[in-house]
Amino acid sequence: MRNFVFNIRTKVHFGKNSIKKLSQELGKHGSKVMLIYGQSIKKNGVYLEVINSLEGFSITEYSGVCPNPEIETVRKALKIARSSAVDMILAVGGGSVIDCAKAVAAGYYYDDDPWDLVLSPGEIARALPVAVVLTTFGTGSEVNGNAVISNAAEMKKIGMYSAYLVPHVAVMDPAYTCSLPAKVTAAGIADGLSHGVESYFAKDEDAFVQDRIAEGVIKTYIQYGISALREPDNYAARANLMWAGAIGLSGLTTLGRTSAWSCHPIEHEISARYPLAHGEGMAILLPQWLRYIINDATGNKFAEYAGNVWHVPYDENRNKMANLAVEKMEKFFEAGKLPKRLKDVGIGAEHIEEMAEEAVKNGFLAFAYVPLNKQDVIEILKMCL
């Protein structure tokens, strides 16, 4: 196990009606709140709950953050934040809204274009406090310093990290996720599950505790994913999916290891170019990437994964165990009505070369569990067609 620093700074209020704890937490940071949100919260009642809980605060609103948040959106929100001299940013939504809020929080104390900070997050030396009211699940952005920001003009989608961007508080009420459209729930399941898998297939194989936690995250999505789709109001399912989402990107599964993730950077290239939900992209990529890296060197890890997570019976032929595990995952995604191929979402081969090149570069895929070069990524993307 490699040396690590463990420091989850987010305070989480988890459960029904946790919104009641919000104003007390925000009060620690001042009285002028910038509220950032997307489309859905005015439809599902969360907007009203948030506004009602902010009595006594001065609120500046920025609405309409879209999936795969754009640097242009960050720039616009930043102007408004500055003109109101806000004390903090409150993100009400899912990963896209939270990531946008983080970029605004970082940009607030930076005089130049915030895209610089996306490219060089080490430059971030200060940020406005970020608070979150989570309305989806699977993102994990509510408990870490990661943000993914797109730049349509440059066809880029870049993941950034800074300790300054870790939310100070997250209100996580699973009941808020009951009204999510099935498609969004399914994408959250694929995304949350993929965080477990990407952490699991890592170098430094003696991170045993971390692997068991990653297995727990994956198993939670398997256990409750289809229930949540069939019975959207199943609170136990919603609560477990939401909590597994936070655990899966809290750092607990990746501490003490070094590998770069493999699939996320490839997916970012896809959704930088096509209007695809990140989780849907992950559902397409994950099985094909896993198939591509099955070999003698990865056999033991795959056997462990297949047995512990998918209950594949032990077999001396580890390739067989590995392939069975991948098939079971594909069937699981099918049951969730997630897309299986790029063509299912209208994507062809037109950008494959370019996406492969960018993914290798932006995602440091030479340092992945099984190192991937441009040709490897082209092969994986072709398998996804």
Next chain:
Amino acid sequence: MRNFVFNIRTKVHFGKNSIKKLSQELGKHGSKVMLIYGQSIKKNGVYLEVINSLEGFSITEYSGVCPNPEIETVRKALKIARSSAVDMILAVGGGSVIDCAKAVAAGYYYDDDPWDLVLSPGEIARALPVAVVLTTFGTGSEVNGNAVISNAAEMKKIGMYSAYLVPHVAVMDPAYTCSLPAKVTAAGIADGLSHGVESYFAKDEDAFVQDRIAEGVIKTYIQYGISALREPDNYAARANLMWAGAIGLSGLTTLGRTSAWSCHPIEHEISARYPLAHGEGMAILLPQWLRYIINDATGNKFAEYAGNVWHVPYDENRNKMANLAVEKMEKFFEAGKLPKRLKDVGIGAEHIEEMAEEAVKNGFLAFAYVPLNKQDVIEILKMCL
């Protein structure tokens, strides 16, 4: 899943030579450090490493904290802390030293006897910052606000909790545990494993993520426990045991549930009266308590535990699965040369009635997974004779 607040405030520096991070962390709280420790750190070189890392700090020492720390020790250390007007407490050791340091930190701002705070920790409104250099594993006290303090005069050993007692920083270098005597390593294994089991057998059965993490903790002790005993310098084993110890009492396994723990309060009554390591007491109690609560209502939970943790093959007869799992645990403890019966550590039936009565009262055993009354505890203790 019940509502919960998640807030791990300890910053952990984990790995070889993490001691180098100590002075920077302590500097945030002032310059006058009270160093509290036990017996071993002057023998294994840790004392010197700590002192060398504290250049520029004013150090007040209190040495000689014994296992099952006494309120009388707390009182003595408290006087010294006050006369030096220290800014913080640095605990260098295992659970006993950390717990003692926490009680001193709480007592510092309290005018009356610190035993009052052990009995009524809700009275704690302020405490000195506590920092930890961990030299054992399995305790978990390095990342939580719990402390267990004994009162020999009253034959009491009481667990207390306050959010003010959560250490601000913990330096966890697994190499420090390589020189632990086999007996101490074995006791740490039994203690760490028992934290997983006590969390697991809880009401609120839909805390699925938490259960998987608890299983991960237990499996880590099974995976690496005997290796650490056979090859004391096995770093991977030491690192996993140490990290599982922190995870197991970080709250991650107990969030969203309500049950009082069953075995710990009973063990506390034993080691309040006899010179027994807490982990050894747990190794004796845990199997017999589990046997005692096997019944139709607990069958499903036991089957899950037996299959997931001990790889007991599925059987329609759940009692059979449960008993096999308990036997496997006993064999594991035997392999670690842990005591199996109270008579192995020279304890007879003389205090059974009184211990049972106190355990039910002090441990709120009416609210345990399977509620236990005095007669139940007497039966369990008799099974341990």
